[in-house]
C-alpha cells in the first residue's frame with residue numbers, strides 16, 4: 800500500500816484525480832493527508848472526499864524552517880511514504896527536500912527542461928513551441944529539476960491561447976499523475 804501526502808495551494812484538481820483514481824481503479828494506495836499552505840478550494844474538495852486535511856499557513860510561522868518543520872511533522876504523523884506536490888505554490892528548501900530525498904514527486908505543466916517556473920503556457924505560445932505538455936519528476940533542491948519520471952505532450956494549435964492550452968495540458972495532467980501513482984503501486988516504477 801502506497802501511503803502518500805499531497806501538498807496543494809489552490810484549485811486541487813490534480814489531487815482529486817489522484818483520489819478518484821485510487822477508488823475507480825482500485826489502486827493499492829492511500830492519500831494520508833492533504834496539506835495546504837493556505838485555505839483554498841482544494842481543501843474543500845479533499846474534505847468532500849473524506850480525506851484528512853491540514854492547512855499549515857506560512858503566516859503563522861516566523862521562519863520558513865519552522866513552517867516546513869510543521870509540514871514535515873504532519874507528513875510523518877500520517878505515516879506517509881511519499882509526498883506528491885500538486886500545485887503547491889511555494890519553493891521547498893533544500894533542507895526539506897533532502898529530508899525526504901527520493902520521496903517527493905512534482906507535476907509541472909511543461910515539457911521540462913523547457914519552461915521551468917511560472918506562466919508556462921503563455922511562454923510556450925510566445926516562443927512558438929511546436930509541442931507543450933506536462934512533466935512528472937522527482938524533486939531535488941533545484942527548482943523544477945530532478946530525475947524525470949513521465950512526460951506527456953501535445954501539439955500547439957494556431958488558435959491556442961494560454962487558457963486553451965492550459966485546459967488541454969490539464970487533461971494530460973489528470974491522466975499522467977494517476978498513471979505514475981499506479982506505476983508506484985504496481986511496483987513497475989521505483990524511485
Ligand code: GRF
Nearest residue numbers: 810811812813886906907908
Ligand atoms: C497544475 O497545472 C500543476 O501542473 C501545477 O499547478 C497546477 C495545479 O492545478 N504545478 P490543480 O491545483 O491541481 O488544479
